[in-house]
Amino acid sequence: MDLLATSEGQLFIGVAVGLIAVGGAYVLFSSKKPKVCLDPENFKEFKLVKKTQLSHNVAKFKFALPTPTSVLGLPIGQHISCRGKDSQGEEVIKPYTPTTLDSDVGYFELVIKMYPQGRMSHHFREMREGDYMAVKGPKGRFKYQPGQVRAFGMLAGGSGITPMFQPPEIWNGGVGFVSKEMIQAHCPAPASDIRVCFKLRKKYR
Template identity: 65%
Template sequence: MHYFLHLYFLVLILCHPHVVASLDTENFKGFKLVKRDQLSHNVAKFKFELPTPTSVLGLPIGQHISCRGKDRQGEDVIKPYTPTTLDSDVGYFELVIKMYPQGRMSHHFREMRVGDYLAVRGPKGRFKYQPGEVRAFGMLAGGSGITPMFQVARAILENPNDKTKVHLIYANVTYEDILLKEELDGLTTNYPDQFKIYYVLNQPPEVWDGGVGFVSKEMIETHFPAPAHDVKILRCGPPPMNKAMAAHLDAIGYAPETQFPF
């Protein structure tokens, strides 16, 4: 199914050269919220409509968008987010947002209702993925840092010509905090030889077969491919986690040029 979606997208571009990306790198553009699904007490999935049913967002793999909103005081706030959709998902894009009690942009998303418009600019980011550029990725994600990893993993796995292997360690506080779990488990089911995930929880439930505590050097050594020139490590999470992971990766021997923090 996904293979044909990619084929459709390619044919669309070739047969209709007027198909253009919806994003603008210089100016914010408004996109209408057409669906909102509350996934948990503080997480929701927002579906935004693109200008036409065949429009694409125009976001390169590994890049993100800037979203602008208003905080509690009515002040402008701008924050980066990575959609969970790809350009093979034509006509719309989706954001999975974790809303924090004190988060300034979280307030804006909490207040958003179907029919409202979100101001978006992009694409942005230093990471650009080329299919097959490495043999394997090790991905370290914490909390909402899963969204760029999910985007890159989907793009790899849904491309039948890309044989890159993906090894993901995903850390959260509780089981309820795991974002996109159903989608991630779906990738494991559909691409068992290419995609591996290891969940780590700080406060696991009584019955739990994943990792416990914080992500350790030993967990990385067990679940990631060994350091090599054709292995790249991506990481995205809260600042304390990023700092700890960088130290672990250096200690294991991953060269600085093979590490990329989002």
């Protein structure tokens, strides 16, 4: 099983389990390819254009890309690193997974749960529209290639739920506490051409 890095968002109680058609995340573009913004070696600054409070400690952060036709450049299964400062002014770097698709042009979004003692949570809590976030990527050991496997099974829960925000709004996978019956109903059976990925995270940031 491969571990997928994720952001801190937590909007659902329990665990979402489902089979994801990974190939559906690819979009065919016209002859002019959109500009890719991420740099795996260097941090780049992105402007916060909208901050939406979703609950008392969860917010959605929308960051603008350089042009309306730019894409972040984040392959399936990869994540980004965000750099900020904690309450003591010390630098902190943490991994996150956007809730938007890489086919979304002109912006990307993060859903963040801000913990009281979280070091990076402090930075996000203090961010205001117009501020800039330093981002580097893509990062991660998981690299999907078309035809790599016949099917994926994906389980996500706790603050690991945010990668699951990228499937369509019409969700026909399972929702609730993970059980043997749920996994059997929604995930593909074990085989050499099957891969199951999971993210269940409670770590403070």
